[in-house]
Amino acid sequence: MTNQDIVAELLQSIGMPVGHGLPEDVARLQVHGNKVVGTHLLPGLLADVEEQPDGIHAVIRVKNGVKIAKPIHICFGLLPERGIQHIRLEIVMEEHATASVLAHCTFPNAVEVEHKMDAVIQIQPHAVYSYLERHVHGDKGGVLVIPKAKISVEEGAHFKTEFELIKGSAGKISFDYEATCKEKSILEMIARISGKGEDTIQIRETGLLQGAHARAILKTSIAVRDHARADVYNALTAAGPYSRGHVDCKEIVQGAAVARATPIVEVNHPTAHVTHEAAIGSVDSKQLETLMSRGLSEEDAVELIIRGMLS
Amino acid sequence: MGVLEVRNLTLVLDNKKILDNLSIDFWQGHVHALCGPNGAGKSTLANTIMGLSGYTDIEGDILLDGASIRHLSVDERARRGITLAWQEPARFEGLRVADFLLAGAKNKRRSVAADALKTVGLEPDKYLNRAVDKTLSGGERKRIELASILTMQPRIVLMDEPDSGIDVEALEQIFACLRIFKSQGTTVILITHSAAVLRQAEHAFLMCNGRLIDKGSTSRIYRYFEDKCIPCAHINEPVEEETK
Ligand SMILES: Nc1ncnc2c1ncn2[C@@H]1O[C@H](COP(=O)(O)OP(=O)(O)OP(=O)(O)O)[C@@H](O)[C@H]1O
Ligand SMILES: [Mg+2]
Numbered sequence: 100m101t102n103q104d105i106v107a108e109l110l111q112s113i114g115m116p117v118g119h120g121l122p123e124d125v126a127r128l129q130v131h132g133n134k135v136v137g138t139h140l141l142p143g144l145l146a147d148v149e150e151q152p153d154g155i156h157a158v159i160r161v162k163n164g165v166k167i168a169k170p171i172h173i174c175f176g177l178l179p180e181r182g183i184q185h186i187r188l189e190i191v192m193e194e195h196a197t198a199s200v201l202a203h204c205t206f207p208n209a210v211e212v213e214h215k216m217d218a219v220i221q222i223q224p225h226a227v228y229s230y231l232e233r234h235v236h237g238d239k240g241g242v243l244v245i246p247k248a249k250i251s252v253e254e255g256a257h258f259k260t261e262f263e264l265i266k267g268s269a270g271k272i273s274f275d276y277e278a279t280c281k282e283k284s285i286l287e288m289i290a291r292i293s294g295k296g297e298d299t300i301q302i303r304e305t306g307l308l309q310g311a312h313a314r315a316i317l318k319t320s321i322a323v324r325d326h327a328r329a330d331v332y333n334a335l336t337a338a339g340p341y342s343r344g345h346v347d348c349k350e351i352v353q354g355a356a357v358a359r360a361t362p363i364v365e366v367n368h369p370t371a372h373v374t375h376e377a378a379i380g381s382v383d384s385k386q387l388e389t390l391m392s393r394g395l396s397e398e399d400a401v402e403l404i405i406r407g408m409l410s
Numbered sequence: 411m412g413v414l415e416v417r418n419l420t421l422v423l424d425n426k427k428i429l430d431n432l433s434i435d436f437w438q439g440h441v442h443a444l445c446g447p448n449g450a451g452k453s454t455l456a457n458t459i460m461g462l463s464g465y466t467d468i469e470g471d472i473l474l475d476g477a478s479i480r481h482l483s484v485d486e487r488a489r490r491g492i493t494l495a496w497q498e499p500a501r502f503e504g505l506r507v508a509d510f511l512l513a514g515a516k517n518k519r520r521s522v523a524a525d526a527l528k529t530v531g532l533e534p535d536k537y538l539n540r541a542v543d544k545t546l547s548g549g550e551r552k553r554i555e556l557a558s559i560l561t562m563q564p565r566i567v568l569m570d571e572p573d574s575g576i577d578v579e580a581l582e583q584i585f586a587c588l589r590i591f592k593s594q595g596t597t598v599i600l601i602t603h604s605a606a607v608l609r610q611a612e613h614a615f616l617m618c619n620g621r622l623i624d625k626g627s628t629s630r631i632y633r634y635f636e637d638k639c640i641p642c643a644h645i646n647e648p649v650e651e652e653t654k
Contacts, residue, residue: 349503385500388462393514393562394488403513407505407541 102136109136109176112207113235127172130155132184137174141167144198154185154215161196161226170231171198176205177212180241188218192226192256199229206234209270210241218248222256222284229259240268240296250278252286254310259287265409269298269327276303282310282339290319291409294327294356302331308342308371318347322405323356334363337371346375351382351405413438413597414459414492414566418470421458421620428454430620431470436566441588441598443611445631451620452601453497456568459599460494461487474566488514491565495572497601499555501543507554508538515561526557529590531583549576556587566597573604585610605635 100108106129121127126144129137133154140146143165147158161167177184192198206212222228236242244264252258262274269292280286286306294300300323306315321329335344350358364373382404390400412435421429428451436442444452458465459472461484471478479487493514502510511523524534530553540546542554552575559567572584581604588610591598602608614631616624624631 383500384463385496386502388460388484389496389500390513391483391485392460392462392488392494393558394485394493395513396485397483400485403505403509404502407509408503410504410506 102134105131105136105178106174108178109174109203109205112176112178112205113174113203113233121172122169125169125172126167127174128157128159129174130176130184130186132177132182143167143196144171151185151187153183154187156187158189158191160191161193161198161228163193164195165193165198166196167198170201173200173202174205175202175214175216176207177214178208180208180210181212183213183215185213185215186217188216190218190220190228192222192228194223195225196223197227200231202230202232204232204234204244205236206242207237207267208239209237210239212241213243214245216246216248218246220248220250220258222250222252222258224254225256226253227257229261231261232263234262234264234266236264236267236270238268240270240298242268242270244270244272244274246274246276248276250276250286252278252280252284252313254281255283256281257285260289262290262292263409265291265293268296269294269300271299273301274303277305278315279307279309280313280315280339280342283312284310284314286313286315288315288317290321292321292329293405293409294321294323294329295325296327297325298323298327300327300329302329302333304333306335306344308335308337308339308344311340311342313339313342315342315344316347317345319360320349320408321358322351322353322409323358324353325356326354327356329356329358331359332361332363333375334365335373335375336365336367337373338367340368340370342368342371344373346373346377348375348377348379349408350379351408352380353382353401412436413475414599415473415476416455416459416470417473419455419458419472420469421454421465421467423454423464428620429458429468432617432620432622433470434615434622434625436597436599437613438597439592439595440613441592441600441611443608443614443628443631444599444601444617445603445608445614445634446617446623450617452617453570454620455617456494456570456599456601459568460484460492488564492568493559493562493564493566494568495555495559495570497570497574499551501546501551503541503543505542506538507540507542510542510554511558511561514558516563517561522561523557526560527554529560529583529586530554530557531580532557549580552576553580553583556584560587560590563594564596566599567591568599568601570601571603572600573602573607581606605632608632608635
């Protein structure tokens, strides 16, 4: 297969129109296994990618003050049923730079695929960076996903990360993000995951609000059914004066699924403030009966409620 | 014979008779008002007719077109045409107003949702893509509840205090909904504490302490509003006999 064929197949698996490419002002990076199959960069956006035996090592940098208007498209994937893809990623947002990334991770045929990501993300002062990672898995549940990230959000910077896995089988996920926030920075960490069958989902998010007036929200929404298991650990420490944080964990459990949440909030400055909210259990009966009173079956009502929660 | 008949309905919750041998007939295509002091059992009656969980262990019966519905689930009752506009409607995270409005709609076109919003005085462009979540004000949520009933085109609607927590302007929109229900031949059971809303009904029932105290024309029941809504000696000690 040519690189173009591979890109086409990857895009098809994530439901993107094949045939016409992305516009010129949209940057992209497409990686199949350990091969870069497509790149398109823009002024001020640098990507240094090195192919390695089991994956890639990439350094992505947005230069000082550069604003990338349209979301950068990244696609990591593996088409065969078996294989390993290890992404080592360094992201540097230089001062006052702005960019957003829409990343798709697609493993449509996975029977035994391992996708590892080790990211070091540096958001320099007053930079703004948002990253949405959407996973598309097949129905065989054969993916092991291990994303790890160490993030530093510097003074006045804004970092938002969203992790979404709601199509296909989650497989096994072990997610571990850790962020440190300096003065007046903003951190948003959001995860939305749906598990079924024998899926196991482990989420570990840690935030440290070091600087004064730093703010953070850690938000996890998970729906598990059948025999799936979810275990969420959210820890948020507010140490900076007037720092503010909120931890929110919602888990809907059905069938023989099991969910657990451990929110840990710590405040060690008298002017700091952290709140947390965790709700685990079946679908709220008032919501359910409201939709049923409009004629929806219980099953359809549950589906609609979960779809909303994960949207 | 009424389209919906409540027959000697008794419901005990927490060792208290919340509904006490209650019998009421609701007539096809008519608007019925249900009044009574706080705690009279009005919402309980509506919830019991809808078959909500916690309200199914009843004595007596509820008949739709002459057939018992007491063993039917909420959705089965809804599919037979009964629905409930909740006194305090539920909030849904992430569920869009458009999807909520069309969830139970006969016609799933987006314009149906937009028209329903207009009827309850909400601008479709502003609301269709919002979520039915905590960010809606209490009055907005109540209006959306009514809009979702409109799209459903039910045979029988239980409206539990549609007028509570809304502004004066919204009252006019409730009346508009009632006119639509009337034109569709929908049977309405309207729970209210408002004299203005009561006047829209054709028949009125007065409840106290789980019992039917009086029924008749709205002007007759309206007098109880003037007399502070209490025909019996005082709340919690209802008269022994029903006034016929
Ligand atoms: N699950 C329950 N367990 C015990 N008591 C209940 C329960 N639900 C309702 N009640 C009681 O039943 C009585 C009737 O309540 P209901 O909500 O039906 O009153 P209402 O007529 O709708 O009043 P309001 O005008 O305040 O809405 C009240 O005394 C209430 O406290
Ligand atoms: Mg009530």
